Amino acid sequence: MRDAIGSPRVRDLVLGPMPLRVMPGPCVRFARTVQSNASAEETALVASQDVALAAAILQLAYALRPKGGPDIQTVLDAIRSLGPGILKSLAEGGGWEPLDEATMNDLHIPAVHEHSRVVSERAAWALAASASTRPLAMQAGTAGFFHDLGKLVVMSKAADSCRRLGGWSDGGIPSADLLDREREAFGATHAEIGADLLALWGFPATVVEAVRLHHQEPASHEEASPVRRAVYDANRETNRRQSCED
Ligand SMILES: [Fe+2]
Ligand SMILES: [Fe+2]
Numbered sequence: 001m002r003d004a005i006g007s008p009r010v011r012d013l014v015l016g017p018m019p020l021r022v023m024p025g026p027c028v029r030f031a032r033t034v035q036s037n038a039s040a041e042e043t044a045l046v047a048s049q050d051v052a053l054a055a056a057i058l059q060l061a062y063a064l065r066p067k068g069g070p071d072i073q074t075v076l077d078a079i080r081s082l083g084p085g086i087l088k089s090l091a092e093g094g095g096w097e098p099l100d101e102a103t104m105n106d107l108h109i110p111a112v113h114e115h116s117r118v119v120s121e122r123a124a125w126a127l128a129a130s131a132s133t134r135p136l137a138m139q140a141g142t143a144g145f146f147h148d149l150g151k152l153v154v155m156s157k158a159a160d161s162c163r164r165l166g167g168w169s170d171g172g173i174p175s176a177d178l179l180d181r182e183r184e185a186f187g188a189t190h191a192e193i194g195a196d197l198l199a200l201w202g203f204p205a206t207v208v209e210a211v212r213l214h215h216q217e218p219a220s221h222e223e224a225s226p227v228r229r230a231v232y233d234a235n236r237e238t239n240r241r242q243s244c245e246d
Contacts, residue, residue, distance in 0.1 A: 020052035020149075021156040023109065024098040027053060031091040037084060044076040051116050051145060052152050055201070056096060057082070062202035073138045073204070075145075099156075107155050107162050112148055115238060120144035122234035123227075133226045136206075140230040143210035146203075147231055150194030150211075154186055161185050179215060191215055 026049040033046045047054050054075045061078035064086070072078050079087065099109060124141030127133040155162050165181055179189045186193065195212035199205075210231040217232060218224030224232075 020055065020096065020152050021099045021103075022052045022056075022096045023050050023104060023113070026050035027096065027098055034084070034087045034091040040076060040079045043087065044074070044079050047079065048075050048117070048145070049113070051113055051149060052096070052156070055146060055149060055198075057087075057090070058203065059201040060086070060090060065202075074142055097156075103155070103159050107159065109152070109155060112151055112155075115242065116145050116148055119147055119231070119234045119238050122238060123230040126230040126234060127226055133230075136227050136230075139204065139206055140210070140227045140234075142203075143207040143214075143227055143231045144234050146194065146198060146207070147211050147214045147235060148190060148194065149197060150188075150190030150192065153193050153197060154182075154190060158186065189215070 026046065029046050029049070030043070030053060033043050038046075047057055057075060058072065058078045061072050061081045065072060065081060070077070070081065072081055082090070104110060120141045121144070123144035124137045127140045128137040165185060179191070182189045188196075191212055191214055195208050198211055199208045206225055206227045209225065210228040213228055214231050214235050217236075218229055
């Protein structure tokens with residue numbers, strides 16, 4: 001899988017012990033929730049306040065999943081699959097580095113998490129509305145939640161370059177321009193970096209594809225997967241609404 005990661009610069013960004021920094025608030029709440037033996041549902045809710053934290057949990061669940069074990073599609077699935085003992089160890093020594101206040105504010109990191117949550121809900125709802133696509137709604141929700149994970153990777157590893165990019169909201173910036181500037185700065189776009197990392201961590205191919213292509217409108221003749229289309233539409237719609245609010 002390591003060979004699947006394109007350029008050495010991208011490899012440097014996504015490999016390593018823990019390529020993501022987490023927000024301190026959710027990190028502390030997650031540790032408290034796990035220590036208090038809360039239900040899996042409550043723990044998943046807390047973990048989902050931070051995309052990087054949730055990604056680390058899924059990463060571990062995929063790594064430890066027994067052969068032929070149940071499918072892991074969501075943060076809740078991952079938490080059930082890991083069980084309280086492993087979660088406690090993770091909460092105590094997760095190896096993640098908390099973000100400092102200045103970086104969080106400069107790079108609008110809480111806004112990226114909130115945007116991800118909204119895109120996730122919108123993508124899942126779009127597929128849940130029809131009986132034929134309902135089974136894919138969970139995957140769309142997961143892909144929507146992690147679609148901008150690549151931003152968090154570069155924010156964690158190359159905060160100064162992110163500052164030089166001049167802010168990092170999708171809204172208000174033409175996508176092509178944003179993606180070109182990322183390619184120039186990092187050797188890949190945030191969509192490609194996030195997808196490479198998720199592939200490396202064992203996320204399902206459908207989720208990885210939807211993340212990689214979330215800024216590329218499927219051509220009309222193309223047989224795009226419903227998950228990919230739902231994430232693309234949800235991200236575009238969320239950006240459109242957020243731009244209107246600015
Ligand atoms: Fe994006
Ligand atoms: Fe986005």
